[in-house]
Amino acid sequence: MSQHKLLINQNPIPKQFSFKVTLFVFLLMASGQLFAQKELSPRQTYPDLFEKVQLARIYPDGKSFVDAIPKKDPSAIMAAYDAQKKLATFNLKNFVAENFSMPENHNAVYQSDINAGIEKHLDTLWTVLKRNPDTVSNFKTSLLPLPHPYIVPGGRFREIYYWDSYFTMLGLQKAGKTKIMKDMIDNFAYLINQYGFIPNGNRSYYLTRSQPPFFAAMVQLLTQNNTYAKLADYKDVLEKEYNFWMKGAAQLKNGTAINHSVKLTDGTLLNRYYDAGDVPREESYREDFEAAKLTKQQPAVFLRNVRSAAESGWDFSSRWFADGKNISQIITTDLLPVDLNTLMYNLEIAIAAANQQAGNKVKAVLFYARAAKRKTAILKYFWNTDLNFFTDYNWKTKSLSNQFTLAASFPLYFKLATPAQVKLVAEKIEKDFLKAGGLITTLTTSKEQWDAPNAWAPLQYISIKGLHHYGFDKLADDITSRWINQNIAVFEETGKLMEKYNVVETNSKGGGGEYPLQDGFGWTNGVLLKLMKDK
Secondary structure, three states: OOOOEEEEOOEEOOOOOOHHHHHHHHHHHHHOOOOEEOOOOHHHHOOOHHHHHHHOOOOOOHHHHHOOEEOOOHHHHHHHHHHHOOOOOOOHHHHHHHHEEOOOOHHHHOOOOHHHOHHHHHHHHHHHOEEOOOOOOOOOOOEOOOOOOEEOOEOOEOOOEHHHHHHHHHHHHHOOOHHHHHHHHHHHHHHHHHHOOOOOEOEHHHOOOOOOOOHHHHHHHHHOOOOOOOHHHHHHHHHHHHHHHOOOHHHOOOOEEEOOEEEOOOOOEEEOOOOOOOOOOHHHHHHHHHHHHHOOOOHHHHHHHHHHHHHHOOOOOHHHEOOOOOHHHEOHHHEEOHHHHHHHHHHHHHHHHHHHHHOOHHHHHHHHHHHHHHHHHHHHHOEEOOOOEEOOEEOOOOEEOOOOEHHHHHHHHOOOOOHHHHHHHHHHHHHHHEEOOEEOOEOOEOOOOOOEOEEOHHHHHHHHHHHHHOOOHHHHHHHHHHHHHHHHHHHHHHOOOEOOEEOOOOOOEOOOOOOOOOEOOHHHHHHHHHHHHHO
């Protein structure tokens, strides 16, 4: 299924290694310090060629080349490149065109029928966005094969995405498509068993990071009626994912961090986003390469912060910037995100319930206790008494962020917040976040896509359901109506459902980010159908 090579710093070891270097590698292996990875990413597969293609912007979208399909074996392509690259007649663009095919854009061949209505459109899109189980091609691509069918977001996003899929599943469940919902969950279980975690998406270049841990919520959604499975069926993979997010935590001293875990000075354990890499993201290589020139941070520190923000799913937002304005001051790994820790609380609850169902009372008690401890910590460290709002916590400066974001809705969604807190959060949401087409993501207007004036389906749903949990039905229903109306209005004008929306100027499209506005769109479809059916 995959090539196997030893890697140091994620680069292939040259064939011409001397005996001394080979001995050094052996010693590294013996000490457990060598980074071994089965699947090579495009940067590892095509050294030098990859960098040249991405920096020259042979394709307008940096994701095109990392998803490209080689027309021959990668080793043959590299041999041809090495032989030709120094020739005066060498043309990089022509070479790439001769040796690679662009990935298929399934959306491009689909034409919607506006007159058939929104529900017919949604029903058809499940077929358009469906992918069959992957087979291994003769030539290596970046795609990580999955054993079951799945739904992709659409547009440039040709693979399954982790946190997107939870919101897509909300619609699949309402559409009665529980089988593919289970297939997707089983694909994620497969990824956990294969790699120890769920990557950002099923691509080799995503193997350094995950995304917001919604797997437990997916399993809870699937098993709530015990029709297709029981929570206990996923006990082991839930625990494996937990171990990924908590790796190294047991050895931490107070006031230190490792990987995704942070131990505060009082001994409290919480989590942060943390990408294992510190080089430019392969799918946005040129953007990261150029951005690293404009920061005063060390390149490796800056790039890890950028990559870790990508793990959050909020790539990018003023939420992660020290000054609230500029990506050059990104400090993702210094921040403990309120939404991540709320999701970790739910993961601990799910593991406890799965073990209780399986008859392991000792482990159930252990994880219920961990969840209770985390709940106490969330209410202590993330409630900002100055702002009367949930905000992120900077573990290095021991201070709360002053950024207002819809991440504050997560404690409501998972029923962690006190009624008094929810009242204050609801008042702020209604006063400052609620716009003509729904809820803006933050109160900062910027060029970043996870800021105002943009709005995103997952955050609408989390906020709406969170408010319903505490009886703020009138506000929740108002948000629901505005969001549904915005989605339908754009559909009736364009025949498309979008990745994000401008809810301030509803006649304008959502903007910002590193790529054009995408249509499809998995999580928009799922949330829209769920809200329409539940209304």
